[in-house]
Amino acid sequence: MTQHSPPHHPATAGLVAELATGRIGRREFLTRATTLGMGAATACLLGGLAVPARADTAIALGGTLRIQQTVWPLDDPRSFDWAGMGNQTRGFLEYLVEYQADGALRGMLLHDWEVNEDATRYVLHVRPGIRWHDGAAFTARDVSRNIARWCDTTAPANSMANRFTALVDLATGMARDGAIRVEDELTVTLHLARPDIAVIANMADYPAAILHESYAGGDPFADGIGTGPFRPVSLDPGRSCILEQATDHDWWGSEVFGGPWLERVEFLDYGTNPSDWLAAAQAGEIDLLYQSVGDFIEAMNGIGWAPTRVDSADTIVIRASQRPDMSVRNPYRNTRVRRALALAVDNAICLELGHDGRGMVAQNDHVCPIHPAHAELGPLPHDPAEARQEILAEGFLDFVHELVTIDDEWQRNTGDAVAAQLRDAGLRVDRRIVAGDTFWQNWMDYPFSGTQWNHRPLDVQVLGLAYRSGAVWNETGFADPDFDRLLDQANRLADADARRDVMAELQGILRANGVIIQPYWRALYNHHNGQLVNAEKHPAHEIHLHKIGFRPGAVTDPE
Known part of the structure; x- marks a missing residue:
């Protein structure tokens, strides 16, 4: 059977030029090119990069x-x-798309895809010859059914609905009529209500597993x-x-x-x-270890196990919830208090004490330098004395901040580092460390806590999941119509240079509102x-x- 080869997206010519002039690196080039429908091997050839070969080991x-x-x-x-x-x-x-360690998005159950110039129409080509375990053929109808499930806003804790809002009918909370069209046995077309450059990347995220029609919920x-x-x-x-x-x-x-x-x-x-x-x-x-952390990286090296390392946008976010139902007297609804908490913390100290210096210092804006459209806003101010004065002026110097983290090594150490710096600024802080199973049952309900957030390929993805008003995973309670509007604007811009100005505004809003203390980006390790x-x-x-x-x-x- 002849395999389909999608045409190159108009934006790919600009990507090649950026790569050639050194404005972007290999990872950024591959993420952006493959999101737009170009295969990784084709992208490498077009960009003059070495094509990854199948390991000959x-x-x-x-x-x-x-x-x-x-x-x-x-x-x-x-x-x-x-x-x-x-x-x-x-x-x-399995997944429609698989995210590779080098930044490329590779078709799995999809063979390939096409994206129109304004990212409002996606044509998905199903890989031929796939069968379910029961022997039935995997077809475009299976793809359509799963995407429609993702769009169901009434399903409890369904984070996929936040990722596919451009397909959702706000009146019904379900996929819009005509938004998902089965063209033939191996082709599905998505018609979006507004542009969204993150559709393919979201299909690779871990909640996007593809289910058989017999699945009725539960385990x-x-x-x-x-x-x-x-x-x-x-x-x-x-x-x-x-x-x-x-x-x-x-x-x-x-x-x-x-x-x-x-x-x-x-x-x-x-x-x-x-x-x-x-x-x-x-x-x-x-x-094999899922991951190696902190001091135990050297301990694992010491017993002769083989280490591997990768840069990532994985991080911990120390957030103060702005939700009004958190407590009778909630200082975290006060913007000056939140900004003061961030002002009291030196993020470099958190990286050194929390993750043994293995990573990059972050700037409280949850967009990583390895993301395509990251905007450099400059260093954060650090002034513990000023932080104390701000909180005193707002009448919350007597308030006891209970900082909650999970009990694993790097998150516990990071929480301890934040708490120590807040105390050094003259604030009252209690530390609470809870078991993982307990923490994750209630992770959005703590007034002041630290949460791990995974790496994702595109800068707009986490912003939509964590900070858009009313998002399922919005643990901060932050809600800002201007932020939502700018995020919609960023999702329309496939060209990272064009998007970067908008990202600067989005990142600036998070910093100006003291939404999070986000101290560092983790380099990740494992051992085998x-x-x-x-x-x-x-x-x-x-x-x-x-x-x-x-x-x-x-x-x-x-x-």
């Missing part, structure tokens, strides 16, 4: 891969709020039908999640990408204390036992099981 067939990771209880994937949840299901529930392990190379075996939250290769299923990806190599995958939960991860590694109980291939850390914490295998001679199946 030999990979053994078989083996059980044991991964240290929090094992989460699962519900409807569109309500997933943690990357690890996507890892637990990614072996059998996807109970349904178990997907298109991936593995099948679900068991899920015991807090303990283990087990998948096995679907040997009776002719996986479509074997011819396209190679693999799968592994016979079995076990996600094993050792809690949030890295000392327990280190002990498990030393005892030979695991092969040296016997794995293709197990490098991903900037969005994704684990692509179809790529990973053992080196020849290293296959072991624990009893």
Whole structure:
């Protein structure tokens, strides 16, 4: 069958020129070009970049891969709020698009896509030859049905609806009539009510897993039908999640990408204390860490495990909730108080104490320098004495700020660093550290807390999820019509240079309103036992099981 090749988007010529003059780097070029529908290999050739070749390292067939990771209880994937949840299901529930560690967006269940010049029409081409585990063909109707599910604003905790608002009928809370059209067995056209450059990138995010028509809600392990190379075996939250290769299923990806190599995958939960991860590694109980953090990076190096590192826009946000229902006396609704809290904190100290200096200092605006349209606003002011005077003037110097963080190493240390600096400024601060399962049940309900936010490819994505008025994941309670209007404007601009001026305004609004203390961008690490291939850390914490295998001679199946 002849594969479809989409035409180049008009903006790609400008991208090539920017790359040639050094104005953008490889990652930014690949993210922007592939979002617009260009394949990664084509983009590399057009841009004069080396084309990534399939690894020639030999990979053994078989083996059980044991991964240290929090094992989460699962519900409807569109309500997933943690990357690890996507890892637990990614072996059998696949995605239309896959985000690569180098910044490229690669078609998975989609072969490719086309985007018109103003990003109001997307033509999605389904990869031919894919079958569900029950033997039925995967078609454009499956794509249409899943996108319509994402648009359902009435579904509890459905963050996908915030990502596809340009397809939603505000009157019904569902997809607009005619917004999602099945053209034939392998083609779907999306007609957006307004431009949105993030559609393809959002399809790669972890809540966007593609579900079979038989799925009726709840734990996807109970349904178990997907298109991936593995099948679900068991899920015991807090303990283990087990998948096995679907040997009776002719996986479509074997011819396209190679693999799968592994016979079995076990996600094993050792809690949030890295000392327990280190002990498990030393005892030979695991092969791969989900991530390595802080001082334990050097500890893992010390036992001879192989490290990998990637730059990312992963971060922690210390936010004061502006919601009026938080407390009878809520100082965080006061803009001067929020700005003063930020003024008291030196973000560089947070990076050094919280993540051992491994990353980049951030500027309280949640747009990373590795994002395509990041605007450089200059350094933040730091003046603890002035911060104290501001809070005194607002009548809140006697208020006790209870700063809540999860109990894992880097977030706990960062919270401690923030609390210590606020105390040094003369403020009253209590620290509360809670277990991960407790924290994530109520993460939006704490008045003053720290939350981890994942890396995402485009600058507009997190702004829409976290700071748009009424967004499902808007934990700050921030609501500003001007911010929403500017965000809509930014979503229309595929050209990053044109978008950067708008991003400067958006970033400036967050800083001027003291919405967050966002101290640094994390470099991410993981370690494996040296016997794995293709197990490098991903900037969005994704684990692509179809790529990973053992080196020849290293296959072991624990009893």
